[in-house]
Amino acid sequence: MSHAMIRASLPIRLALVLSALACIEQLSAQTALLTPSPRADDFILANQQGAAVFVLEPGTDPAVARAVDDLRADIERVSNVVPALRHELSPAARPALVLVAVAGKSSLLDRLAAEKKLDLRALVGAWESFVIAVVHTPFPGVERALVIAGSDRRGAIYGCYEVSAAIGVSPWHWWADVPVPKRSTLAIATGTHRFGPPSVKYRGVFLNDEDWGLQPWAAKTFEPETGDIGPKTYAKLFELLLRLKANTVWPAMHPTTRAFNHYPRNKEVADAYGIVMGSSHAEPMLRNNVDEWTAPKEDYNYVTNREGVLRYWEERVAENGRYEAIYTLGMRGIHDSNMVGPKTDAERIRTLERVFADQRALIARHVRPEVGRVIPNAPSPDAATDDGRRIRDNPPYLTRSDGTPQMFCAYKEVLDLYRQGLRVPDDVTIVWPDDNFGYIRNFATAAERGRSGGFGIYYHLSYLGRPLSYLWLSTTPPALVWEEMHKAYQHGADRIWIANVGDLKPAEIGTEFFLQMAWDIDRWSADNLATFLPEWTAREFGPQHASEIASILDEYYRLNFQRRPEHLQWWLPKQPRRASPLTDGEVQARLEAFARLRARVETLRTHMRPDQRDAFFQLVYYPVAGSALANQRFFEGERGNKDAARAADAGLVELTRVYNEQIAGGKWRGMMTLEPADKQWASMRIEAWTPPDSARAPVPDPPPGTFIAIEAGSFASHPSPTGVTWMRVPRLGRTREAVTVLPATVADIDLAAAEASAPRLEHAVNFPAAGEFTLQAYLLPTHPISGTALRFAVALDDAPPQLVTLEIGDGGPEWAQGVLNATRVARLRLAVPQAGEHALKIYGIQTGVVLDKVVIDLGGLTPSYLGP
CATH class of the missing domain: 1.20.58.2150 (Methane Monooxygenase Hydroxylase; Chain G, domain 1)
Structure with a gap:
């Protein structure tokens, strides 16, 4: 359970204590492991005299042993010294050793804990947590040990890669050829450094739309022996993800690529690395329908061919049941299309609920017998009444499962079915999608957040689809990822985060930032977000440049946020x-x-x-x-x-x-x-470029004095009496200092109570004349926390606030132009009683609104003008 979840369920005083402990733990985790000036009690990992000996006990999980080999190789990369490896406390393993183990599965760790030389209580029952500690005189004849102890196998693995990162090996050392700095001495600071648990339980990437990059590169350059994205390529991907503290992969699935399970070694390699395999919103039960459904597409129909589809799913579950996986439940068409068979939404809902039950029965049969009391022979959709009550009101139909992670991704048309009442089993994680352009479409209500399965997010850093794809460069600013994912996390999305990264390259920066947030949601805030790129570039290229x-990268994101290079046609x-x-x-x-x-x-x-x-x-x-x-x-x-x-x-x-x-x-x-x-x-990509036949007609700038432009970040922010405030988010929006209301979980405020209860922005505006003018509020094209419209209020001086409403029109033409321009414009007629200075006030009555700038049209602006 995350600290945030604990705090929400405890009295305020205890919550404050836990918050303070969390801050101490975070500071401990962030304390530099590598010390440039070793002291007498620090641990020498390697120097010109040699390297510390690694000890792995017999029976160590192979995934942990493999990560230890990577750490040893990293030490050699940095110091040119190869650490030895032993499997017992032999004389050759003294006087300094490195012990890597999993708490509860190591006799040596048990000895240290029993003798009170190392406190491992925080690891008991924890998820993917680890401790890196220097222990003095840990065993007879051993002067000191560096202990990397994991709460589970991935915890130990992450501990190894944490040391790799500390000595200067970038996670991108292979995937982006980042050089490894040389050091003659590698010393780990004495003390105990604690890490974890992660903020999000399952964190990973979706390799998608790989036709033009990852697949041809793997097939022809890196893995020609397979001629595809196969086990050799996935091994490199899995190592990268573990270095980034991720744990989950949705594999590539376009027609150019054979199914992940087509190559038996793929799932074995995933297990050897400790990676959890899943599958996308259109691929239930780990099945790649594009490659593996060989019958006619129209037969992928649960209404008319239930037994055939069930056999198809069961084959995969039986084959993969012993491997760690997240099972995607539900059903869509073969390749990102609507479900075949049902004709109405009511029929689709009934069918999906039956699909849930049948899929969970397969999991109970082949993955873990105690999964649930699912009745495998529940009534068919045909036997249900028109409103589905015979199925949906049958308590055993939606039963509880225990232990096997399952998810339901409410992507595209399926989200509408959920909003119409589709019942998802309580312990299944509901994964909300973004709108494919980085703006999350749905958020859990306070009542929904009580579900045991919780929520997750499927987020796009690359996209093939309408209105226009973006598959070439990666231009989503880290600030937008922060604003949207932080908001989602505050609304309970802490179970699964998956980023669609396309070919992975060149999405390196966005991928890492997304995964950093998933590991530690508090690492980046509106206060320190601007330091991400400087820190990242210093790690990759050193401090000099x-x-x-x-x-340069900040300006790159600013310019391309205004219009992506893949969208340079109007x-x-x-x-x-x-x-x-x-x-x-x-x-x-x-x-x-x-x-x-x-x-x-x-x-x-x-x-x-x-x-x-x-x-x-x-x-x-x-x-x-x-x-x-x-x-x-x-x-x-x-x-x-x-x-x-x-x-x-x-x-x-x-x-x-x-x-x-x-x-x-x-x-x-x-x-x-x-x-x-x-x-x-x-139908979803720009045209190949050709020069226009003739130059476009001149488009003059608006005459001077015809508008007043105010960047949102220049407004003075006045919090509400309860502390809710408009917060500047650095590097966000066209202005790079957009503002939003935080915390994002605050309930909507009634317009009548806005002056007394809502946070407000205020700016002195000098109007050249009295009159009625159009105020244009430039908003990021976010989706509202609730409802179908973004809402805020505007007032001039002491006049009553006026409500401003912008309907999203999700999927419509205004929405399409909004995501391509990275802005939506809400308009209001503003009455100015007299010339001179007035106080313009903007009230935050609803969270989720992100204000970029305000332009007041004094006469002369065209409707398409985006403003300065």
């Missing part, structure tokens, strides 16, 4: 071509900003050490230069500068060729493909 690299597929609505001034400013950014990254590239250049190219140079060239190509083409546009296009092609053929000696050949790579899925 970290500040400049972080600044018409949707099957629509006539149309020019961008940006004014001439906006276009010029954008091109100049990208030109400056590209010049900075070009200069910095020449200053990187030779051993850093491959990593710098992958993590910084390619995405920054690529997005700059993509913008130059598009906007110079619109302006009629065909030579400049064609030069940018050629530059993009050459840049991508270098990535594939030269970086790291050709290691990543086939990994990077420009968007669109081909004509597949044309």
Whole structure:
């Protein structure tokens, strides 16, 4: 149970004590393991005289033993000394040793605990927690030991990789060729360092839309013996995820890739690494329908072919039942499509509830006999009454299971069924989706948060779908991930977090930030969020250039958040071509900003050490230069500068060729493909670029004095009497300082009580004249915590607040343009009684609203103008 959950269920005084203990524990965990100036009582892991000996007891879990081998290899990478490995306390294992073990499964740890030399009580029954401790005179003849003790096998594994990270080995040392710094002495600070449990129980990634990167790279470059994403590729992925303290994978599943279980070694490798396997929203019971359902698609029908579908599912559960897995329940079509068979939503709900029961019976039969008292021969959907009461009101139908993790992902049309009353078994984790563009679609109510199965999130950092895909670069700002996932966590989503990372590269930064939050939800806050990129770049490239690299990346996210490089066309597929609505001034400013950014990254590239250049190219140079060239190509083409546009296009092609053929000696050949790579899925991707036949018509900037623009971060924030406040979120939005109401769990405030009870923003505005003007509030296209609209209130001076409502219209044309522009505009007519200075007030009456800026139209703005 997380600290947040404990605090919610205990009296305030005890909650405060626990909160203080949590802070102490977090500080202990963050204390540097590696000490640059060893003291007499520190532990020397390696120096010029040699390395400490590792001790692994007989019977150690193979996954832990494998992680120990990685740690030993990392020590050699850093110090050029190979640590020896022993399986007993032999004389060769003295006077200093490293003991890696799982609490409760180690006689040596038991001895240390019994003799009160090491306190392991915090690990008892804990999930994926670990202790790294220097123990003095642990055993006769042993001067000191470095103990890495896990509460379970993954806890011990994470402990090994924590030491690897402390001595300077980046989690991306293989996947991004980040060099390992050399050190002659590796000393671990004396004391006890505690880590865990994680904030989110199951944390991981979904490899998806791998057709144009991961699959061809694996098939032709890294794993040609398989000709696919196979056990060799997955082994590298599993190691990376464990270094990032993740534990779960949804495997690649597009038609280009054979099913994960097609290669028997895949699941064995997952088990050997300690990875939990799952499957996506469209792949129940670990089945890859695209590859494995060989009958006609119309036969994947639970109404007419229940026995056939059940046999298909049962085969997989019986095959994989002894491996650690999360079972996805429910049913959709073969490949991200609606369920075949039922004709109405009521029928779909009845069918899904029957599917739940039958699937859980399979789990009870093949995974763990005590899973539940599911009745395998429940009434069929055909036998139910029209409203489904004979099934849904039958208590044994939705029974409790015990121990085997199960999830139901309410993705796309299935979310509507849940909102209409679909009953999900209480112990099954309900996984909410985002809207595919990084904005979470649903949040659990206070009543729902009592479910034993809890909630999770399926989040996109890459997407193939409508209105337009983004498959090439990774441009979702960490600040948006923080705002959305922190909000979701506050609403109980702490059981499963899965990020769709596409090909994994070049989503390295977003992937790691997502997983850092999943491990420790309190690590990043609105107060320290701006330090993430500087810390990350310092780890990857050292302190010398970290500040400049972080600044470049910050500008990269700012510019591309305004419009992703994959969305540089302002018409949707099957629509006539149309020019961008940006004014001439906006276009010029954008091109100049990208030109400056590209010049900075070009200069910095020449200053990187030779051993850093491959990593710098992958993590910084390619995405920054690529997005700059993509913008130059598009906007110079619109302006009629065909030579400049064609030069940018050629530059993009050459840049991508270098990535594939030269970086790291050709290691990543086939990994990077420009968007669109081909004509597949044309209804949801931009068109291949060609220069327009003619330049677009001029779009002048609005005349001076026709509007007043105010960034949300410049408002003064006044908390409510209960402490609820508008909080600035650094690096969020077009302005990079958007504001939102925190904590996100506060109930809606009635408009009549807004002045007395709601937090407010206030800004002095000087109006040149009296009159009625249009106030345009630029919001991030988030989804409301409850209901279908975003709501806030606006007042001028002491006038009563006016309600502003913006209907989301999820899936509609306004929503589509909103996610592509990363903004929605809510409008209000504002009466100004006289010229001069007035106090503009914005009341936060509903959480989930993220305000980016306010523009007051004094006359002359066009509806499409996004403002300065």
